[in-house]
Amino acid sequence: MTAAIRYQAGQRLRHPQFGEGLVVEVHTDRGREVLEVVFQGQLRRLSASRAWEVVDGSGPATPPSAVAGRSERAAAEPDPPPRSWHAQGDDLIERWRAGAVVPAAHFDLRLHAERWAGWAEPGRLV
Numbered sequence: 001m002t003a004a005i006r007y008q009a010g011q012r013l014r015h016p017q018f019g020e021g022l023v024v025e026v027h028t029d030r031g032r033e034v035l036e037v038v039f040q041g042q043l044r045r046l047s048a049s050r051a052w053e054v055v056d057g058s059g060p061a062t063p064p065s066a067v068a069g070r071s072e073r074a075a076a077e078p079d080p081p082p083r084s085w086h087a088q089g090d091d092l093i094e095r096w097r098a099g100a101v102v103p104a105a106h107f108d109l110r111l112h113a114e115r116w117a118g119w120a121e122p123g124r125l126v
Contacts, residue, residue, distance in 0.1 A: 006026075006033075006048075007023055007026050007033075007035055007048055007052070007054075008023065008026060009023050009024055009025055009026060010022070010023065010086065010089045010093075011023045011054055011086075012054070012055040012086050013035075013037055013046075013052045013053060013054060013055065014052070014053040014055050015037075015039065015044075015046070015052070018037075018039035018040070018042075018044060019039060019040065020039070020055055021037040021038055021039035021040075021044070022037065022038050022086060023035055023036070023037050024036050024037065024038055024043070026048065032047065032048075032049065033047075033048035033049065034046070034047065034048060035047070035048050035052075
């Protein structure tokens with residue numbers, strides 16, 4: 001039995017069709033590990049059971065076949081998850097820790113439109 005490769009948010013993957021993307025979330029859906037990856041501004045869901053090519057932001061790409069040559073004994077003990085981060089990942093984490101928030105214009109516009117429409121006024125809800 002082969003060991004599952006673990007992925008982490010902040011890693012960069014290369015997809016044969018979508019190109020290079022950033023892992024933004026790793027979670028379990030219906031018992032399977034699922035990756036949410038952003039490719040050119042579009043969020044895609046990928047299966048974590050497949051060996052995706054992990055791309056380091058500052059170095060060469062890591063081939064997905066790196067796990068294939070292990071013995072059965074080594075396969076029984078899974079390796080720790082590979083830790084390769086994009087160069088901009090540290091800046092993003094520091095902004096998140098500092099609580100630096102940039103308002104999203106689309107959501108602000110919707111908030112103003114709801115306020116102008118007055119649909120949530122107490123008089124309308126009674």
